[in-house]
Amino acid sequence: MFKTLKNAWSVPELRKKIIFTLWMFALIRIGAHIPVPGINPDAVQQMLGANSNNMLGLMNAITGGAFSQMALFAFGVGPYITASIIIQLLTIAITRLEEISKEGEDGRKKINKYTRYLTLVIAMMQSGATTLMLYRSNVLVEKSVIVFALAFISFIAGSMLVMWIGEQITQKGIGNGISLIIFINIVSRLPQAATSLLAYDNYVKVAILLLFFIVIIGFTVAMSLGERRISVQYAKRVAGRKVYGGQSQNIPIKVNLAGVLPVIFAMSLIQFPEIITGLFVKNPSEFWATAIEWLRWTHPFGGTLYVILIFAFAFFYSTIAFNPIDIASNLKKGGGFIPGIRPGKPTSEYLSKVATHITLMGAIFLAILALTPLLLGAIFSMPIQFGGTSLLIVVGVALETIKQLESQMLMRHYKGFL
Structure with a gap:
């Protein structure tokens, strides 16, 4: 793996992609530490507790601790993953979506557009439910409409920004952006x-x-x-x-x-x-x-x-x-x-x-x-x-990313039969 990374770094085009991916990683980790306005962090810690063996603990793991802090990127790529799974299931159930998915590049763009819209809807639902939970648990610094709306909008904006960063990594970086975001968030909890x-x-x-x-x-x-x-x-x-x-x-x-x-x-x-x-x-x-x-x-x-x-x-x-x-x-x-x-x-x-x-x-x-x-x-x-689920994600993403790096280096070093 390290040999593959070293060889990829020696290729100028791949080196630019790796550097871009690292900058996006830094942006993800910064957003995971920016608190949402109007929330008391100490009260959040008391509410969630230290139990990591539940769904909240898994959510906290794949967001790199952002969920336990109720930071800007508290939901991470969760809404996008949920939307992608729903669209995938609907593509099998609905004939029209299945036809669109088979239309090549144009069909893929349409499916991605539907996924983004559904991501926004899911982010609004999760943000509303979470903000309501914080409101009922007296975690907000002030029980007012302005503070509630500010936290609600911040959660939505953070989810959509994470989705955009993931797409940018996929287009301009190395590997699948959404998977790599989960990877870096889980690895950040290792220390x-x-x-x-x-x-x-x-x-x-x-x-x-x-x-x-x-x-x-x-x-x-x-x-x-x-x-x-x-x-x-x-x-x-x-x-x-x-x-x-x-x-x-x-x-x-x-x-x-x-x-x-x-x-x-x-x-x-x-x-x-x-x-x-x-x-x-x-x-x-x-x-x-x-x-x-x-x-x-x-x-x-x-x-x-x-x-x-x-x-x-x-x-x-x-x-x-x-x-x-x-x-x-x-x-x-x-x-x-x-x-x-x-x-x-x-x-x-x-x-x-x-x-x-x-x-x-x-x-x-x-x-x-x-x-x-x-x-x-x-x-x-x-x-x-560090649970088995997190380990499976880290290993799977690492193996897939190394495979993509090797395939890209193979294309650049392949001399053909001329």
Whole structure:
């Protein structure tokens, strides 16, 4: 990885892109420390608490601590990611959006425009709910319409600015801007996590925990790069004096096809009742308070439900990202076939069976990573701030960015056959 970065720095064009990306990183981190006007930071810390094993903790991780400070970039890329997922699902459900997405560059621009509009709507909803929560929790310095509106507008402006920075990184920098913003925000929390870890007197536990951490990193890298390759053979066909086909190719199916989305969706759903209760209910009943306690992932029932939801979302997203029927149809049209499998329906059934097995392994991997902070915290009797979800995001973004750098260097150093 470091060799790739060194070689990329020696290319003037890539060096400019890297420098631009670093400047955008600096801007992101500055915005994460600019407080929203009208908010008492000390009251925010008391309200959110120090618990990092919930949705608020994950939100704080992907925003680099901006959410816990209620800074300008408190929501980070959250609204944009939510909007992108909704548009992606609507593209499958709505025929017109599917047609637009297949119109090439113009279709991609239209889809991006719809995503931006939806990002604004989601940012307004999240900003309104958060500002209302701060208002009800006496976190605002003054309970007035002006202070409420100022905080509300600041949250929206910060979310849209983060979206713009992400798009600029994608166009003028290196890698996917939105993913890199999440990456730098999570990495920025590492010094704080390391400091709190070294503060413990039991150095044996710390050493064992670091060893576990290294093993988990290796496991995450292996699972992120792991894929099942299905061999495909193309029949030879003669057109005039030329012979086409006859070559062998592969259909790669990634083990972790859904990425980190199932974990985020599962945690969002399981924490939704608690968040809504905190927004609109001051004194919940004893039954409802007990139900919320059971739904927390630190409770055995909530932890079991959390794992079930991870499996459900992993299989749901895999059916969207991988369509065996379309692949089998395209193979049949192109004269391709899987050795030992008949074209058409038998091929789609075979691909579906393989994808199910691969998705099951990916879901088990995600469940292990998601429960890692809780398990390690219980074993070593210390809070683990850097969770498996954050680790999966960091590893995935780092690997993808290095691949893009290598592909760009390959294009610039390729001499051809002349």
